[in-house]
Amino acid sequence: MARVLVSDKLSPTAVQIFKDRGVEVDYLPDLGKDKDKLLEVIDQYDGLAIRSATKVTEKLIAAATKLKVIGRAGIGVDNVDIPAASRRGIIVMNTPFGNSITTAEHAIALIFAVARELPEANASTHAGKWEKNRFMGVEITGKTLGVIGCGNIGSIVATRGVGLRMHVVAFDPFLSEERARELGVEKVELEELFTRSDFITLHTPLTDKTRGIINADAIAKMKDGVRIINCARGGLIVEKDLIEGLKSGKVAGAGIDVFEVEPATDNELFQFPNVVCTPHLGASTSEAQENVALQIAEQMADYLVRGAVSNAINMPSITAEEAPRLKPFVKLAEVLGAFVGQVTDEPIKEVEILFDGATATMNTRALMSATLAGLIRPQVSDVNMVSAPIMVKERGIIVSEVKRDKSGVFDGYIKLTVKTPSMTRTIAGTCFSDGKPRFIQIKGINLDAEVGHHMLYTTNPDAPGIIGLLGTICGANDVNIANFQLGRDRPGGDAIALLYLDAPFPEKALNDLRTNPKIASAKRLQFDVN
Numbered sequence: 001m002a003r004v005l006v007s008d009k010l011s012p013t014a015v016q017i018f019k020d021r022g023v024e025v026d027y028l029p030d031l032g033k034d035k036d037k038l039l040e041v042i043d044q045y046d047g048l049a050i051r052s053a054t055k056v057t058e059k060l061i062a063a064a065t066k067l068k069v070i071g072r073a074g075i076g077v078d079n080v081d082i083p084a085a086s087r088r089g090i091i092v093m094n095t096p097f098g099n100s101i102t103t104a105e106h107a108i109a110l111i112f113a114v115a116r117e118l119p120e121a122n123a124s125t126h127a128g129k130w131e132k133n134r135f136m137g138v139e140i141t142g143k144t145l146g147v148i149g150c151g152n153i154g155s156i157v158a159t160r161g162v163g164l165r166m167h168v169v170a171f172d173p174f175l176s177e178e179r180a181r182e183l184g185v186e187k188v189e190l191e192e193l194f195t196r197s198d199f200i201t202l203h204t205p206l207t208d209k210t211r212g213i214i215n216a217d218a219i220a221k222m223k224d225g226v227r228i229i230n231c232a233r234g235g236l237i238v239e240k241d242l243i244e245g246l247k248s249g250k251v252a253g254a255g256i257d258v259f260e261v262e263p264a265t266d267n268e269l270f271q272f273p274n275v276v277c278t279p280h281l282g283a284s285t286s287e288a289q290e291n292v293a294l295q296i297a298e299q300m301a302d303y304l305v306r307g308a309v310s311n312a313i314n315m316p317s318i319t320a321e322e323a324p325r326l327k328p329f330v331k332l333a334e335v336l337g338a339f340v341g342q343v344t345d346e347p348i349k350e351v352e353i354l355f356d357g358a359t360a361t362m363n364t365r366a367l368m369s370a371t372l373a374g375l376i377r378p379q380v381s382d383v384n385m386v387s388a389p390i391m392v393k394e395r396g397i398i399v400s401e402v403k404r405d406k407s408g409v410f411d412g413y414i415k416l417t418v419k420t421p422s423m424t425r426t427i428a429g430t431c432f433s434d435g436k437p438r439f440i441q442i443k444g445i446n447l448d449a450e451v452g453h454h455m456l457y458t459t460n461p462d463a464p465g466i467i468g469l470l471g472t473i474c475g476a477n478d479v480n481i482a483n484f485q486l487g488r489d490r491p492g493g494d495a496i497a498l499l500y501l502d503a504p505f506p507e508k509a510l511n512d513l514r515t516n517p518k519i520a521s522a523k524r525l526q527f528d529v530n
Contacts, residue, residue: 002068002304004047007032007054010073011290014049014297021301023047039063047071047300050079058084069303071296074283075099076233077313086314087391089384093299093312097152098292099283104156106282107201107231108164110255113276114227115140115199117253120273141165146197147185148213149204149232150175157201158185169193172204194221199229206233216241225252231282234258239269246272257282309366315386316365326363329414330370330385332429332437335451335527336416337374339427339439343457343523346420350398351375354428358412360403368401371416413440437529439485445496447487452500455525460518462488462495469518470497477509 002023006015009029018025026045031038032054042048042064049071050056056070061084070080072094085092113119116137124131145161147154150172161168168185171193180187190213193200200222204210214228214237228251230237239260245251246269253274259267262280269275283289295311302308307327308320318326333353353371355364366385373388376395383391392399406412415428428441429451439449443459460466467486474481483500499505505524513522 002046003044004049004300004304005031005042005045006049007038008049008051008073009053010049010051010297011293013290014073014293017294017297018301021298021305023301023304035060042067047304049073049296049300052076052079054079056080056085061085061088061090064088064090069093069300071300073098073292073296082313083390085386087387089387091303091309091312091315091386093296093303093310095292095295095299096311098295099285099288100152100156102285102288103153103231103282104160104203106257106278107153107157107203107229107255108160110229110231110257110276110278111140111145111199111201111227114229114253114255114274117274119276140199142167143198144169144196146171146193146200148172148190148193148200148202149210150180150183150185151203153232154201154203155179155183157203158183166199169196191221194218195223197226198223199227201229202232202236204232204236206235211235212238214238214242216244219245219250222250224250227251227253227255229255231255231257234260234262239267243268243272246275316363316369318363318366322363326366328431328435328437329359329362329367331529332431333367333370333414334374335437335529336414336427336429337371338377338527339374339442339457339525340416340418340425341375341378342525344418344420344425346422348375348395348397348418348420350400350419351392352400352402352417354402354404354415354417356404356408356413356415357406357410359414360405360412362412364401364403367414368399371414372399375416375418410440415441439498442487442496442498443489443494445487445489445494447485447496447498449485449498450483450500451527451529452482453527453529454501454504455527456497456499456501456505457523457525458497458513459520460495460497461520462490462492463518466495466497466518469516470499470513473509473513474499474501474505477506479503479505479509 004018004023004025006027015025015027039060042060046066047069051073058081067090069091075094075096077094080092082092117135121135143166145166145168147158147170150158150170158168158170162184169188170185171188171190175187255276257278258280299310302320306320307323309315309318353368369385369388372392373383373385376391377383410430413428413430417426429437429439431437437451480502481499482502485498488495510522510524513519
């Protein structure tokens, strides 16, 4: 039974979800704050469910010898060392949609608060003053709202803005014209958004490209009296530049929920009455907190019990529905990669993975990850589908994917081509109705070979006596042959033999084969077929 640790406060309903799905769970909501104690016990768990209090560092990940998945109840994963988790093959999940409406509504609330100076008016009235003429706000109807980042949250803000009769312009490199029309927004470039917007709201992740996207140069391009809202990530706005804009009057107001340094207990922005500041409340509603807790429990349980992967930061998603159909082909992909990885002694320069027919309609990202994992496992034993793409990239290997319609007798198959400095290797395989992987082509030579745990692969000139030679050597070394497949490119040309054995082929027998003039090459292979 899989075992999960919940080290931050999570809904009791979420804890029950783990139990209902057959996952053992330890609910220790204060453990995340005790780094030393967490480090002591983390090696007991397959899964770790967290919020923001638990810091999943490289040191913690190194100690988590059993850990398979980390689940963050929320969208932000700043408290998880994702590269370290990926190198260890640990899936990192979040819940990007559980607090989308809540965060979008908070951005809209800040637009209203900044437009009508509500916090200051409230404080003044509570102080017994009646300063009706002091607080002269602006209407938002008819104003232009600029949305930077029109993904899940940004698109909700955009549609709310349209509903408030604002004219919405949006900048997002991945926003299609069709999607923009569907949302009722105008797609523009970033500089045009700056020059046209009365209100600007940020809804983009913090990356090297987006860090400081609102800076002095950007503010200089904006309308006089612009109002800026940030409910996304601290660091998107250069705070010292925003402060200068507020001092000069270029920026009429701002609504800030996230800061460059958090918790923000002493920030110069607090000095400005036209700046509404909240303590990272974007996701802070009872509905959102419950939603993300339930979602992360469901996602982690689905992965640990059924192999389904959803909302993973470092792994292709595999839905619960497609997992049963995909599983045999994931194994096939691993086997194809493992075959080439075991017979290739030179550094690999390029990898091409071809998906033909039915396989082209599957989750090919997952299949590619599985292929790469099998390919480099002979050199890196602890690699898996999560860490393989990173390790391949670090080694400078070029990876490409090809999809095509059915082109042969099989409904679907996978073909792997690997290039080294001196040669090109190819292998293809498919799964039959029994779900077991089969080799159907090696070196361009067709065959039909069942995959076994222990195998022997030889290449040789097509000539009489090869079957007898291999059979005699196996018999002399007390190795039983479960299956024997041969293939050749033409009579008298190149030939291959693939033997499925009941036990490993002995080293001495392997050396005898390699020195035999009838054998060009011989490789002992091993596959995980469970």
